[in-house]
Amino acid sequence: MKSYADIAGFLPLQTRKVPGGPLAPEGFIGGAVNAGIKSEMSKRNDLALIVSTEAYTHVAGTFTTNKVKAAPVRLSQARLRAGEGTRAVVLNSGNANACTGKSGLAAAREMAVAAADKADIPVEGVLVCSTGRIGVPLPVARIREGLGRMELGRGQGGGDALARAIMTSDTFPKCLAVEVKTSGGRFRVGGMAKGAGMINPNMATMLSVITTDAHIPKADLQRLLRMAVEDSFNRITVDGDMSTNDTVILLASGASKIRPPEKIFFQTLCFVASELARMIVWDGEGVSRFVEVEVSGAASSRDARRAAEAVANSTLVKCAWAGGDPNWGRIMDALGYSGARMTESRVDIDYNGLPLVRGGEQAPTPWKKILTQAARPRLRVTVDLHSGPYRYEAWTTDLTEEYVRLNLGE
Amino acid sequence: MKSYADIAGFLPLQTRKVPGGPLAPEGFIGGAVNAGIKSEMSKRNDLALIVSTEAYTHVAGTFTTNKVKAAPVRLSQARLRAGEGTRAVVLNSGNANACTGKSGLAAAREMAVAAADKADIPVEGVLVCSTGRIGVPLPVARIREGLGRMELGRGQGGGDALARAIMTSDTFPKCLAVEVKTSGGRFRVGGMAKGAGMINPNMATMLSVITTDAHIPKADLQRLLRMAVEDSFNRITVDGDMSTNDTVILLASGASKIRPPEKIFFQTLCFVASELARMIVWDGEGVSRFVEVEVSGAASSRDARRAAEAVANSTLVKCAWAGGDPNWGRIMDALGYSGARMTESRVDIDYNGLPLVRGGEQAPTPWKKILTQAARPRLRVTVDLHSGPYRYEAWTTDLTEEYVRLNLGE
Numbered sequence: 041m042k043s044y045a046d047i048a049g050f051l052p053l054q055t056r057k058v059p060g061g062p063l064a065p066e067g068f069i070g071g072a073v074n075a076g077i078k079s080e081m082s083k084r085n086d087l088a089l090i091v092s093t094e095a096y097t098h099v100a101g102t103f104t105t106n107k108v109k110a111a112p113v114r115l116s117q118a119r120l121r122a123g124e125g126t127r128a129v130v131l132n133s134g135n136a137n138a139c140t141g142k143s144g145l146a147a148a149r150e151m152a153v154a155a156a157d158k159a160d161i162p163v164e165g166v167l168v169c170s171t172g173r174i175g176v177p178l179p180v181a182r183i184r185e186g187l188g189r190m191e192l193g194r195g196q197g198g199g200d201a202l203a204r205a206i207m208t209s210d211t212f213p214k215c216l217a218v219e220v221k222t223s224g225g226r227f228r229v230g231g232m233a234k235g236a237g238m239i240n241p242n243m244a245t246m247l248s249v250i251t252t253d254a255h256i257p258k259a260d261l262q263r264l265l266r267m268a269v270e271d272s273f274n275r276i277t278v279d280g281d282m283s284t285n286d287t288v289i290l291l292a293s294g295a296s297k298i299r300p301p302e303k304i305f306f307q308t309l310c311f312v313a314s315e316l317a318r319m320i321v322w323d324g325e326g327v328s329r330f331v332e333v334e335v336s337g338a339a340s341s342r343d344a345r346r347a348a349e350a351v352a353n354s355t356l357v358k359c360a361w362a363g364g365d366p367n368w369g370r371i372m373d374a375l376g377y378s379g380a381r382m383t384e385s386r387v388d389i390d391y392n393g394l395p396l397v398r399g400g401e402q403a404p405t406p407w408k409k410i411l412t413q414a415a416r417p418r419l420r421v422t423v424d425l426h427s428g429p430y431r432y433e434a435w436t437t438d439l440t441e442e443y444v445r446l447n448l449g450e
Numbered sequence: 451m452k453s454y455a456d457i458a459g460f461l462p463l464q465t466r467k468v469p470g471g472p473l474a475p476e477g478f479i480g481g482a483v484n485a486g487i488k489s490e491m492s493k494r495n496d497l498a499l500i501v502s503t504e505a506y507t508h509v510a511g512t513f514t515t516n517k518v519k520a521a522p523v524r525l526s527q528a529r530l531r532a533g534e535g536t537r538a539v540v541l542n543s544g545n546a547n548a549c550t551g552k553s554g555l556a557a558a559r560e561m562a563v564a565a566a567d568k569a570d571i572p573v574e575g576v577l578v579c580s581t582g583r584i585g586v587p588l589p590v591a592r593i594r595e596g597l598g599r600m601e602l603g604r605g606q607g608g609g610d611a612l613a614r615a616i617m618t619s620d621t622f623p624k625c626l627a628v629e630v631k632t633s634g635g636r637f638r639v640g641g642m643a644k645g646a647g648m649i650n651p652n653m654a655t656m657l658s659v660i661t662t663d664a665h666i667p668k669a670d671l672q673r674l675l676r677m678a679v680e681d682s683f684n685r686i687t688v689d690g691d692m693s694t695n696d697t698v699i700l701l702a703s704g705a706s707k708i709r710p711p712e713k714i715f716f717q718t719l720c721f722v723a724s725e726l727a728r729m730i731v732w733d734g735e736g737v738s739r740f741v742e743v744e745v746s747g748a749a750s751s752r753d754a755r756r757a758a759e760a761v762a763n764s765t766l767v768k769c770a771w772a773g774g775d776p777n778w779g780r781i782m783d784a785l786g787y788s789g790a791r792m793t794e795s796r797v798d799i800d801y802n803g804l805p806l807v808r809g810g811e812q813a814p815t816p817w818k819k820i821l822t823q824a825a826r827p828r829l830r831v832t833v834d835l836h837s838g839p840y841r842y843e844a845w846t847t848d849l850t851e852e853y854v855r856l857n858l859g860e
Contacts, residue, residue: 108786108794108810139782141795141811174779175812281787284779355765359854369584369694372549376518377691384518385551400518401551402585441851444769 044212047322047330047418049315052307054221061199061215064230065253067094067295070198072205075186077179078134078172085205086134087186090249091159094293097127100262101167102269104286110138111148111178112168113285119167129249129289130155130187131169131206133234136245137178138170138284147178154184158192169287171208171234171245203232206247209446210234214319220300220308227254227298227305229312235320245285246273248316253296254305264306265290272313275435276321288313321435326442329361330418335380336431337424343380344432347425350378351434358439366414368397375423386426392419454622457732457740457828459725462717464631471609471625474640475663477504477705480608482615485596487589488544488582495615496544497596500659501569504703507537510672511577512679514696520548521558521588522578523695529577539659539699540565540597541579541616543644546655547588548580548694557588564594568602579697581618581644581655613642616657619856620644624729630710630718637664637708637715639722645730655695656683658726663706664715674716675700682723685845686731698723731845736852739771740828745790746841747834753790754842757835760788761844768849776824778807785833796836802829 051057058064070090077086101120103113119126130151137144148168156163170178203213217230231250256264269288290309300308322330333352338344351357354374360367368389375382389397392413395405413419461467468474480500487496511530513523529536540561547554558578566573580588613623627640641660666674679698700719710718732740743762748754761767764784770777778799785792799807802823805815823829 106783106786107790107792108782136779139779139794139810139812141809174782284783284786355849362854369546369549372518372584373516373694376516376694380517382517384549399551400549402549439765439854441854444772444849444851444854 044319044322047318049311049318052311055218055308055311058217058219058228060217060230061203062090062230062232062249062251063194063199063202064217065228065251065293065295067092067253067293068251069093069192069194070202071190071192072201073186073190075132075182077132077182085201086132087183088131088202088205089155089158089187089190089192090129090202090251091161091192092127092291092293094127094295096294098256098258098261098292099126100265100290102266102288104282104284106282106284108139108284110136110170110285111140111144112137112170113287114145115148115152116167116169116287119164122164125162125165126167127165127291128155128159128161129167129169131247131249132183133171133206133208135172135176135178136170136174136285139175140177143177147180150180151178151183154187158187158190167289169247171206171247171285174284199230199232206232206234208234209325210323212323214316214323216312216315218308218312220304222298222300222304224300225296225298227296227300228252229308231312231316233316233320245283246320247285248273248288250288250290250309250312252292253294254292255294255297255299256292256305260302261290261292264309268306268309268313271310272317275433276317318435321437324437325446326440327437328417328440329438331361331436331438332420332433333436334420334431334433335423335425337426337428338430339381339428341430341432344430347375347378347380347382347423348432348434350374351421351423352436355439358436361419361438362440364411364415366391366396366410368402371421380425381427382425383427388424388426390422392416454729454732457728459721459728462721465628465718465721468627468629468638470627470640471613472500472640472642472659472661473604473609473612474627475638475661475703475705477502477663477703478661479503479602479604480612481600481602482611483596483600485542485592487542487592495611496542497593497600498541498612498615499565499568499597499600499602500539500612500661501571501602502537502701502703504537504705506704508666508668508671508702508704509536510675510700512676512698514692514694516692516694518549518694520546520580520695521550521554522547522580523697524555525558525562526577526579526697529574532574535572535575536577537575537701538565538569538571539577539579541657541659542593543581543616543618545582545586545588546580546584546695549585550587553587557590560590561588561593564597568597568600577699579657581616581657581695584694609640609642616642616644618644619735620733622733624726624733626722626725628718628722630714632708632710632714634710635706635708637706637710638662639718641722641726643726643730655693656730657695658683658698660698660700660719660722662702663704664702665704665707665709666702666715670712671700671702674719678716678719678723681720682727685843686727728845731847734847735856736850737847738827738850739848741771741846741848742830742843743846744830744841744843745833745835747836747838748840748842749791749838751840751842754840757785757788757790757792757833758842758844760784761831761833762846765849768847771829771848772850774821774825776801776806776820778812781831790835791837792835793837798834798836800832802826
């Protein structure tokens with residue numbers, strides 16, 4: 041089985057991992073239950089609720105840029121714009137409540153009402169996330185009934201149970217928490233995410249809820265989340281290619297009474313968001329390789345991004361990775377049609393640090409060495425265009441026969 | 451086996467098919483030979499030459515927009531810019547002569563010299579096309595030797611032999627010719643093409659040579675070819691996503707002495723180019739379905755194209771087609787992230803003429819009827835955004851496990 045350990049990033053200084061995922065920070069309770077949303081026969085939990093126990097919780101959110109937005113996204117965006125009092129998120133799998141028209145919006149509202157009753161807070165305090173099949177009416181009665189049976193608490197296993205309840209085609213739950221020691225005291229950031237089959241540019245839904253007990257001024261929270269998402273979840277999407285339901289929510293309870301230096305909080309938030317994003321990529325359907333594509337030396341940041349995304353999303357390049365074939369011709373081809381300014385004779389490409397292309401032609405590195413690297417489950421492809429100072433890094437995977445088989449239809 | 455008949459378009463009026471492909475029009479001779487370009491052991495022809503016997507032949511060409519251009523593309527572009535006297539094209543498969551630096555350009559020049567010797571015309575008269583593996587030196591000596599052995603002639607089977615010599619992963623040769631009756635007399639347009647594995651957005655090389663014995667003023671030829679390519683080969687590419695070697699060349703010998711009305715010639719040229727483009731799509735690696743995606747009602751022509759290409763290139767949509775699953779949620783999702791202006795509640799989608807979505811929600815068409823259409827090898831997906839007067843049509847295929855298997859590497 042796949043393990044997150046195979047692709048984990050480096051822990052920042054003064055930081056240690058702790059159990060509990062989104063329930064690890066102080067001031068949060070949650071629960072998960074099987075509401076039979078997809079089918080009454082299913083044995084898996086499919087409904088989760090996370091609530092801050094602190095009245096002065098601050099909340100930020102980033103949402104899909106898709107012009108077709110699911111009902112829960114429209115509801116949550118409106119609630120966050122309206123302002124104060126938000127402190128809970130209710131999430132379901134098995135049904136995306138997308139392309140469901142006006143009745144879908146009414147169903148999302150009813151789901152929020154049921155969650156507010158359970159958490160004993162005003163309905164304005166509840167955000168909603170849904171993931172699953174598009175175009176099917178949401179079974180609200182089952183959700184209400186499921187929330188009635190739900191037990192809210194903390195407990196170290198709780199975060200993992202929440203992460204499991206939002207899984208769709210995910211093969212493992214995605215959650216993580218860290219504790220950071222600062223001169224002023226300790227604070228925690230935790231989070232969970234779901235997403236698989238998310239081989240861009242055509243992602244399945246990505247949902248994430250991140251929590252912290254740090255005290256972060258409301259004015260800063262949205263900006264910090266946006267920047268962190270840019271450095272993490274957005275590395276695995278292509279310019280605006282988002283599903284109808286994509287949502288990242290950050291709740292700051294302030295329960296630790298610590299207000300860490302902004303730089304340290306941001307670094308920690310980025311770490312948690314990045315690790316969750318990497319787990320999503322790694323859990324892509326049928327994925328056998330995790331690939332970091334870094335393009336440097338670009339003439340603009342847009343060029344760097346375009347070039348990296350063209351390589352990361354070329355079906356031919358991705359098939360070659362699946363086959364362990366370091367086919368640099370396909371990479372050159374993708375760079376060439378990316379739209380980024382470039383000169384063929386200046387391009388350098390490295391495979392896991394080994395020179396593969398120098399000046400647009402094959403480097404003298406022994407092919408056997410390259411093949412050994414190409415066979416590893418973790419690849420780092422670095423491209424230097426030698427045309428400017430800008431860089432961008434995208435995270436992607438190979439494309440396997442299994443991916444296609446899994447997506448033939450339901 | 452796949453047959454072109456399964457996806458053929460409608461013949462224009464006063465037009466009939468004739469054998470001979472690019473050698474069907476008067477004033478052309480050609481030949482094909484096995485030069486052992488990829489390997490000396492191969493039993494397949496891999497080198498072709500087509501020559502106009504008329505001194506006043508007019509030639510036009512369109513080339514890849516990829517910033518990484520193969521040596522033969524750079525050579526042919528320079529020759530066409532330089533002007534008069536072009537009347538032959540030499541083509542090889544097995545080696546793309548791309549990413550080969552300065553020695554690659556020298557090799558393309560030597561290949562032209564050898565072809566000019568064979569055709570007994572000045573070297574400036576020869577254009578060069580190559581397709582095959584990138585980054586490998588072109589074996590020029592074998593090409594020279596092969597051209598020495600080649601027999602040039604007409605003969606009805608000749609066009610087919612030429613089309614076979616430029617095949618790479620193609621499973622069938624692509625050639626076609628038609629004869630058109632006008633009040634002034636008869637003229638012919640013929641052509642051949644290669645390309646497969648060309649499941650956009652990451653196409654393998656597409657080459658095509660189209661010939662005609664109509665007399666077309668040089669000043670018009672390039673414009674007409676560009677418009678015809680826009681209506682045919684460009685329907686199967688995504689905005690600028692072209693391989694390093696893509697080339698379409700049109701030679702007009704004038705040997706019929708007929709100067710047809712421009713409209714009739716253009717319609718015929720479009721028909722031949724479209725049919726060749728459809729053959730290329732249909733021969734995509736592992737393809738089981740040919741899909742026309744039409745988007746109408748867009749707010750701009752750019753919006754129409756973006757929307758059609760987003761649907762045509764969504765890996766999730768293409769996997770659903772492979773599975774015979776009319777998953778309209780994935781289509782809505784792709785429309786939503788395409789960047790085209792749209793309102794979810796106005797979108798209509800039809801599957802082979804059956805209403806699938808009306809006003810952004812599932813239409814009441816019996817699902818069994820839809821499934822029957824979704825199982826056919828030929829699909830027409832029509833989307834009406836009801837947001838303006840613009841339309842665009844893209845041609846694509848499904849995405850199967852076999853496609854991935856074929857592209858794991860060489």
